[in-house]
Amino acid sequence: MADIPHLAIPLRLSPAGAFAVNEDGDIDDVTQCVAVLLDTPVGSRLEVPEYGVGDLTFVMSRDGALETAGVETAVAEWEPRAEVDLESVVGVAGDRDDAETRAVILAGVRLT
Numbered sequence: 001m002a003d004i005p006h007l008a009i010p011l012r013l014s015p016a017g018a019f020a021v022n023e024d025g026d027i028d029d030v031t032q033c034v035a036v037l038l039d040t041p042v043g044s045r046l047e048v049p050e051y052g053v054g055d056l057t058f059v060m061s062r063d064g065a066l067e068t069a070g071v072e073t074a075v076a077e078w079e080p081r082a083e084v085d086l087e088s089v090v091g092v093a094g095d096r097d098d099a100e101t102r103a104v105i106l107a108g109v110r111l112t
C-alpha cells in the first residue's frame with residue numbers, strides 16, 4: 001500500500017502550484033497532527049466526539065504549576081507516533097493580575 005501524503009495545514013500552494021503536502025509519518029506530518037489535536041476541543045467533532053483536549057483555559061494551578069496531564073494523555077491516545085515534551089517549553093503570557101493572563105503551551109514533538 002502506497003503512503004498517501006497529507007495536505008499541509010494551513011492549506012497553501014507549493015512552489016509547483018499544487019497543494020502543499022506532508023509525507024505520511026515524517027516529523028512535519030506528526031507535528032501538524034499534534035497541533036490539530038491540541039487545537040481541537042473535545043466534543044467539537046461530530047464523528048469522533050471524544051477527539052481533542054479538554055478546556056485548557058485554567059491549565060495553571062493555584063501554585064503556578066502547569067497541569068499538563070490532559071495534553072499528555074490526549075497525545076498518547078490520539079497520536080501514538082508522537083511523544084511530547086512539555087517540561088522545557090511552557091510559559092505564561094500576560095500579567096497574573098490581568099484578566100487576559102493565559103498559559104501558552106508549546107509542545108516539543110519527537111517521533112516514537
